[in-house]
Amino acid sequence: MRIVVALGGNALLRRGEALTADNQRANIRRAAKALAELVKAGHALVITHGNGPQVGLLALQAAAGPADGAYPLDVLGAESEGMIGYMIEQELHALLQERLFATLLTQVRVAADDPAFKQPTKPIGPVYDEATAARLKQERGWHIARDGSGWRRVVSSPRPLAILEIAVIDLLARQDVIVICTGGGGIPVVERQDGSLIGIEAVIDKDFASALLARQLEADMLLLLTDVDAVYTDFGTPHQRPIASAGPDELQAMMFPAGSMRPKVEAAIEFARAVRRPAAIGALADALAITRRERGTWIEGSA
Structure with missing residues (x-):
């Protein structure tokens, strides 16, 4: 099967862990083992991933520098997509040395007038206690919202409308290349009146972008992996x-x-309804068993 596999944040960083390169590498190494099992079972993979903690950390680092040196979220998203894709590709290559890989920076078109720009909801960056979150909100003008037992910065999260590199992704996938793309939901861009593109300050939800990618690729399955074994x-x-x-x-x-489960459920429903093919949600460690309907939650591919 051609499967679009979306790695949740737990594949990169577990809640409460420090956002260090070593921690991310260790988690990605575990994720690569689960992905390699799918490849060895004969499945063709296109891999996506989250970037919430990473892009938030990059934004903090940029804010700590000169005022004229800060980068917008679309540029920081591209940075994190390259960084995470590099680590996933390297860890997969260690397990599947005979295979070809490609990590692609992926632009995703959104609507400039999406209502999400008026109501930020997407958590990024580290988790703070209430007092720290309140101080950062005051100092930096951030939008802050509760996330589990803590508080996080939230930013706009418009709906993805089109994966702009879809033809390249499809071409590579048809040549048996394992593609890593649409990281962090992709780089949000809007179209100007003259048809040119420009990045916009936002972070796209990875699950909705993955569902769109799977539809545009006509994938046989959308597999959303997280740290919970089922819905x-x-x-x-x-x-x-x-x-x-x-x-x-x-x-x-x-x-x-x-929170984390509602977007996954909604994305799975969108895919299953649109193409009448199955989506599934479950734990990263159970990836192969989920494709065999032995674990996880299957969303049947029917209208």
């Missing part, structure tokens, strides 16, 4: 229950809290 009803309560499989309409009717 649950009543998650975090004594009544929680894993969902082994569900149709898009059935899943749409369920309520999921805002």
